[in-house]
Amino acid sequence: MKIGIVGTGHMGSGLGKLWAAKGHEVFWGSRDPEKAKRLARSVPANADGGTVAQAFAFGDVVLLATPWSAATYALKSAGPLAEKIIIDCTNPLKPDTIFELEIGHTTSAAEEIAKSVPRARVVKAFNTIFAEVIHSSPLFGSQKANVFYCGDEKQAKDTVARLIRDIGFEPVDAGPLKNARYLEPLAELVIQLGRGSVGMGPDFAINVVRR
């Protein structure tokens, strides 16, 4: 396949090298065409480099691997894109921090609940797993289903982690309560996978897999 890659950073260079090694033709495009050419020369075969416009023109598939803030600018450099497949791997992070989304929530159910009961200690947990898994078993082969939890007070979080572990699940600390802004959409992803058009059914878990 002919794959244009816009961006020579960590994502674009890594994916391009892997695809080139598998025999696909890769063309990296950058605002600094010399950098793209150098990257291409570092690859044994199937790679070339140049401008962003050239990368768009080259690929039947184009990987958009710029920072989000540069994505719109990059797309303006593209010629006609009819029928081309654009793989978007950007995330709309705020320009000055990777810790917030520019397009995203500004609150969550958990934060609203915490606001309504200011003296209690709220921990978000168990929202990313189907009840069916709780009613059947936390074990998937040798792996325990993960339960993400987040909150602002260590002692409360430790207690909840113990209650998760007690019944055979693996607690995964997901940081402060504000991160419910990411756990609640994860639940919606789980619903889409299990109950939506993807049709996976409820018997799965979302796990953090480490080496």
Add this chain to the structure above:
Amino acid sequence: MKIGIVGTGHMGSGLGKLWAAKGHEVFWGSRDPEKAKRLARSVPANADGGTVAQAFAFGDVVLLATPWSAATYALKSAGPLAEKIIIDCTNPLKPDTIFELEIGHTTSAAEEIAKSVPRARVVKAFNTIFAEVIHSSPLFGSQKANVFYCGDEKQAKDTVARLIRDIGFEPVDAGPLKNARYLEPLAELVIQLGRGSVGMGPDFAINVVRR
């Protein structure tokens, strides 16, 4: 531990039964106290049932396992909650559908990109995995790191799935492009786990685990 459980539905009943079986004292509260009592009687030991207010009063830890639309109402029935730990497992789903969040995104980077290049076919992919994993290896023991992808055109999605599989990753179809609203917050969760206060580092993947 003394655990109050507000809600006798699928989540509340399942978690309560497991905690009771592990020797915790469980008290279910419901707007229908008789239903809560019947549920408690179905459990061999360590369980009782009654009103929502009683469940809040009973627990040092209280699991809030109502639908989101009933959560605020339930909290109003609570007495003083000082120091109590509230486990929030609700998701702010719209009342008439489980397929949208009430508190959540109304767009995504992917949808904005698709709008700006209407003739191209945009597929969201590779946004939920650290570049470090791409530069090292997709294999975590015997498991392949999952790459979620979503888009609106089957042929474009199939092509991207092939490109994911080609380089050793496992593609996971996450439905239509609109679901980038959930994949982009998942990326932010990944960032929080890897780079944020949780401090897990970048060498992990988020996988769908099935039996």
